[in-house]
Amino acid sequence: MARIAFIGLGAMGYPMAGHLAQQGHAVTVYNRTVATAQRWVEEYSGAFAQTPALAVLQADFVMCCVGNDDDLREVTLGAQGAFQAMAAGSVFVDHTTASAQVARQLAVAATQHGFDFLDAPVSGGQAGAQNAVLTIMVGGEESVYERVAPILACYAKMQRLMGGVGSGQLTKMVNQICIGGLLQGLAEALHFAQSAGLDADAAMQVISKGAAQSWQLENRYQTMLAGEFDFGFAVEWMRKDYAIVLEEARRNGATLPVTAMVDQFYADVINMGGARWDTSSLIARLKTKQ
Amino acid sequence: MARIAFIGLGAMGYPMAGHLAQQGHAVTVYNRTVATAQRWVEEYSGAFAQTPALAVLQADFVMCCVGNDDDLREVTLGAQGAFQAMAAGSVFVDHTTASAQVARQLAVAATQHGFDFLDAPVSGGQAGAQNAVLTIMVGGEESVYERVAPILACYAKMQRLMGGVGSGQLTKMVNQICIGGLLQGLAEALHFAQSAGLDADAAMQVISKGAAQSWQLENRYQTMLAGEFDFGFAVEWMRKDYAIVLEEARRNGATLPVTAMVDQFYADVINMGGARWDTSSLIARLKTKQ
Amino acid sequence: MARIAFIGLGAMGYPMAGHLAQQGHAVTVYNRTVATAQRWVEEYSGAFAQTPALAVLQADFVMCCVGNDDDLREVTLGAQGAFQAMAAGSVFVDHTTASAQVARQLAVAATQHGFDFLDAPVSGGQAGAQNAVLTIMVGGEESVYERVAPILACYAKMQRLMGGVGSGQLTKMVNQICIGGLLQGLAEALHFAQSAGLDADAAMQVISKGAAQSWQLENRYQTMLAGEFDFGFAVEWMRKDYAIVLEEARRNGATLPVTAMVDQFYADVINMGGARWDTSSLIARLKTKQ
């Protein structure tokens, strides 16, 4: 049983922290909006703190899952941030999908303060967090990772050390790049099927086992055809991730024409009111003839 | 046991016709290059004819698998074409990936001549043809399809009537549209992983079960990383298919920006000498920094 | 003074044929819709014929300006087509924007019939036709071109022999390729200016003399900002031209990613009801935040 702090009780962090408590760890949570932290304490056993710094005081492990780079800098390096109070020898594990650069910056700061840092973004969505079947991509030192791995297992189905600090974030970027072109291809295919007067549902069934198969096809084609997007991974999160991806590509020289375009297509979706829609809503901007 | 003619003994038609013979049907083959037909007769039991018209004379069912619309018109409507000699009440089943328009044109001609026509493009590649596990997407009359279905089962793992004449071709187009964006996304992801100095192999393993999963990822990422493309579905076939797709979209009003772009990227691959490379070779045009 | 037939009295052909008559040539017109031909004869002095074949009987020069490849084949090679009746030693000049392939096909047919063929697509729009300031890009034999040039001067400000048969069409394609990316860039710039709350009109004035300058910027930015597209060169004509361009590129190996994408964006415009809008209507599909 470990003493763990969890910073950020959003759609992802709330159930993740819950699994830690349910597995018997002593969890202290911090959330900007205090009411959420109070609700969490009522639902699970544990404590809550008024600032990140107070939350981490006694912790062996600190998990964090906030929105983006800026949020992360605030809860770590800010005046009341966790890094002011982390215990020597403790580990800070960041589950935020953020840049590899901020991961490297925080790792340097952690070393200076005498504790360790891992970047550990996740995939699997809110359902994955609730059902403890997340995939976790970790960047950092192997010895540090080994200490943390049993804790991560509380909410992970699959986890892996990808390399040095930042590698977790880079792997998550690889994941998001795969999805963009794939979803746009799927959206175009369904849009074409509808424009051609085909039974799109039957078409998907017949092609779903071959070379066109994908998780998105199997799990999203029906909602895409029905125009239902009120669930899943939000378009505005995806654009945040693509901003990170394209900025990283600018540095490493990778050429990502379709990713860059799909990112722009998501701008259309947001302008249509779809900031919170699932990423499969790319089909919504492909209008059929009026 | 049926009397069957098979026109076109290419990479696909050769093994498909073979399965028919092996299942006990009486097969007469036609191939433009006669040597291939002779080789086929030696390998399987059957006969070969010097023209499509001669091949189909006694046939209840005629299967065809040639290259493109023009080839198809030649072997059907040409001076020595099959349509000159099809028996009344027989069925012509076209496995070529061709346009829905040529399918409709040939169906009209078939009706005038007193026989039936089905468009029945396949997916599953050469391996699928060899192992009799093709997926077949059929367009035409239900009663006609029912007569043909047991024959198609000789080389299909999955087959389905999609609607009226042309629906088979339209479904195949839907399949190809899915693949374009998906493969380009995958290529960009691998290219990014390499540019970022990540262990791309490990990254693919860790993301391969989640929202980024696809048949192409699972079956192609290793060869893509290794730069091996000497197998599979040829880029020039894909461009032929995309020409058909984009022409059809021009008529039905569908908007296919990423498909159109990937089609252009395949032009790059062909200019690099990759006309016969597998479609996963999209990664070959994404060069890392010199 | 020459005997000239003019086939196709559309937005372009009507005034072009008019200039020939006004310069003193003996003009016989043919138009599919006879009423237009009658109106033309009333407005200018001349005759009209009931079929292309009848129109060209006495002509030294035959000019043609119809819609597309199919239209062109019909008025030339059709049962009542011009090629049935062209006088030996005469010249057929095609002003239709069509493929280089149909030009080459018709040139071969013309040679067989004992007359000459030039492809001679134009740019400059309806206003250019009315004001006799068209640009004409000609493909064919130099000696033939020299006989025709003085006639073309009746409605051209600029004309030039570009090479053998088909070169006129290829040059026109080059023109259309330039315009696509240019207009989309301009549309994105105006859309950005509006989204940023900038005085877009002032911005255009200040950048209009430098490296961003273009004919389209100078002549279209105000109507683009005003959302006025009811004039100019129709989107559906542009899509026809891009179909020809992309088909030709498929043969010659050129890679045209942005042209291919803009072609798809025009599909959006058509789906919005803009088939007859000016090509500058690309901005209409870039919607600002709701």
Add this chain to the structure above:
Amino acid sequence: MARIAFIGLGAMGYPMAGHLAQQGHAVTVYNRTVATAQRWVEEYSGAFAQTPALAVLQADFVMCCVGNDDDLREVTLGAQGAFQAMAAGSVFVDHTTASAQVARQLAVAATQHGFDFLDAPVSGGQAGAQNAVLTIMVGGEESVYERVAPILACYAKMQRLMGGVGSGQLTKMVNQICIGGLLQGLAEALHFAQSAGLDADAAMQVISKGAAQSWQLENRYQTMLAGEFDFGFAVEWMRKDYAIVLEEARRNGATLPVTAMVDQFYADVINMGGARWDTSSLIARLKTKQ
């Protein structure tokens, strides 16, 4: 005659500062690399300072032209930065192409320190700077602009106040957006002409007066055909500008698909070794058939 400081003697700043001195102003320059400042003082009459803060001590007007946002923050807000020492009532004019955000940030800081700030990016290139024919797009207060305008006239052919702080930068972004699609369209046109075996030079001449006309076509087609890119506005500058543009669009909701794609194409050019090539080098990545 005014007392002026000029910070940043690069390709642009060096000749701009020179014009100020030649018009009789008392100019003190600062350049990170001191040797350049010394050379400038030898070529023109004036003084140089060791830090931005020292350079601006006596100045009524401070002009600045450095690389990007970070550089600009360093020479203004840094420990030895200009903002530590600007005289009350003076004006800081930034000619760097930078973000509207940094402009707004610096304007706030300037107000706090008791002086004024204008963003004033330029276009016209190094030749424009040398020949004093730049276009200057200014953002800020009208009364401040009026004081500065006569000074800017030393190197501007055209200048205009576009609105509040940041508007100069936004206008420059509009300029860069126009250019991207335009240049890619032009590159595709020339590439197509070459692939088609056309006389590309003749084609450009004949279309250069019509709807395809642009400054880039007139001034760049010959060097593009010749593959000469060793001059002009560098690709890596353009990518820096597009990073700013796409970041701003992310905030204001503008959809810029072709701009985003051209930005990726420039990544290809950089990977080919073309970081310093002129932006017209987009054609270099369009390879003809091998």
